[in-house]
Amino acid sequence: MAIVIFSDIENIDQWIDALKKEDPSVDVIHREEIKDNTFVEFALTWNYPHGLFREYPSVKTIMSMGAGVDHLVNDPLLPENINIVRIIDPTLSQDMFEFTLAVIMNRLRMLTHFHENQRQKIWKRKRYRRISDISIGVMGTGVIGNHIATQLHKTGFRVSGWSRTRGGSVPYNKLHGPFQLDDFLRNTDILICLLPLTPATEGILNRKNLETLPHGSWLINLGRGGHLVDGDLIELLDSNHLAGASLDVFREEPLPADHPFWSHPDINITPHIASLPDPWSVAPQIMENYRRTLDNRPLINVVDRKRGY
Ligand code: NAP
Ligand code: GLV
Numbered sequence: 001m002a003i004v005i006f007s008d009i010e011n012i013d014q015w016i017d018a019l020k021k022e023d024p025s026v027d028v029i030h031r032e033e034i035k036d037n038t039f040v041e042f043a044l045t046w047n048y049p050h051g052l053f054r055e056y057p058s059v060k061t062i063m064s065m066g067a068g069v070d071h072l073v074n075d076p077l078l079p080e081n082i083n084i085v086r087i088i089d090p091t092l093s094q095d096m097f098e099f100t101l102a103v104i105m106n107r108l109r110m111l112t113h114f115h116e117n118q119r120q121k122i123w124k125r126k127r128y129r130r131i132s133d134i135s136i137g138v139m140g141t142g143v144i145g146n147h148i149a150t151q152l153h154k155t156g157f158r159v160s161g162w163s164r165t166r167g168g169s170v171p172y173n174k175l176h177g178p179f180q181l182d183d184f185l186r187n188t189d190i191l192i193c194l195l196p197l198t199p200a201t202e203g204i205l206n207r208k209n210l211e212t213l214p215h216g217s218w219l220i221n222l223g224r225g226g227h228l229v230d231g232d233l234i235e236l237l238d239s240n241h242l243a244g245a246s247l248d249v250f251r252e253e254p255l256p257a258d259h260p261f262w263s264h265p266d267i268n269i270t271p272h273i274a275s276l277p278d279p280w281s282v283a284p285q286i287m288e289n290y291r292r293t294l295d296n297r298p299l300i301n302v303v304d305r306k307r308g309y
Helices: 012-022 090-107 113-121 144-153 178-186 206-210 230-237 280-292
Strands: 002-004 027-030 042-045 061-064 081-085 135-139 158-163 173-176 190-193 218-221 242-247 266-269
Touching: 002 081, 012 027, 012 280, 042 280, 061 280, 090 113, 090 144, 090 190, 090 218, 090 280, 135 144, 135 178, 144 158, 173 178, 178 206, 178 266, 206 230, 230 242, 266 280
Parallel strands: 002 027, 002 042, 042 061, 061 081, 135 158, 135 190, 158 173, 190 218, 218 242, 242 266
Antiparallel strands: none
């Protein structure tokens, strides 16, 4: 038996090194090294083509190489008996928080604006807003969203979170469900999307919901590109209802060269980099799920395939 990696991510050797360091007795191989497809029971994967796992009839567990599992649960050809597990990692959540804080502080203190002025040798001061002036709304207060909302609250922002269910007690204001969505949006200056992509959340960043945000709000999308209706965002920026957007995820990645987001003056683009999983940090939980798969024991960080996350 072996851990088989189905992915072409650029640092594949680091993942293999980290897993071998965690347990040198376990074989870790790439898909191309498989000699017999019926030998694969545990797959580690990111963005494989739909239908691929029908060719591997013995697979019991597929582990996502990231927090998101839309690439797996949205595969209509994925056999139903396969368990999906994902990464839950404090380092990854903290990386997401650090990125979010950097984006927010850049916005508050207008560093990109002053950098543009520097290029034109313009010396012009502009009044800035303080942390205590800003209401943040975190859409999706799961593992990552809750960490970000809690840290932003500790940093001094007014923070509200919104999720599907009420959940347990949290230090920030918490709303949930479709009936509280408008209330949540009406009180948000900076909206951060950290939802998983499911049929219920696809297109949730649409004209109706973005229009409910106060005039001059800012959007940060760190969830998935499918949450955003691209044309609605552009119209709301052009009509000045929204002041700007920071987008890390896109319907098509890499973002096509002719996409209007590239040249929009109020959009900041990053190449899906809010966090990158650290192979050494996540290797123990991968190895744990591998052993549990071999022993037929209950897995950790299991995804509810019906719920979609
Ligand atoms: P998670 O723990 O599964 O949390 C998901 C949250 O979304 C939960 O709070 C859930 O509500 C809420 N939710 C789901 N469906 C909803 C709906 N229909 N209405 C309202 N709320 C809903 O996921 P996570 O680990 O925090 O990750 C979230 C997402 O972040 C991932 O799926 C991925 O797309 C994205 N991500 C992006 C990057 C990046 O680099 N840009 C990196 C990592 C992850 P309940 O609490 O009520 O269940
Ligand atoms: C990245 O987008 C992830 O889901 O980990």
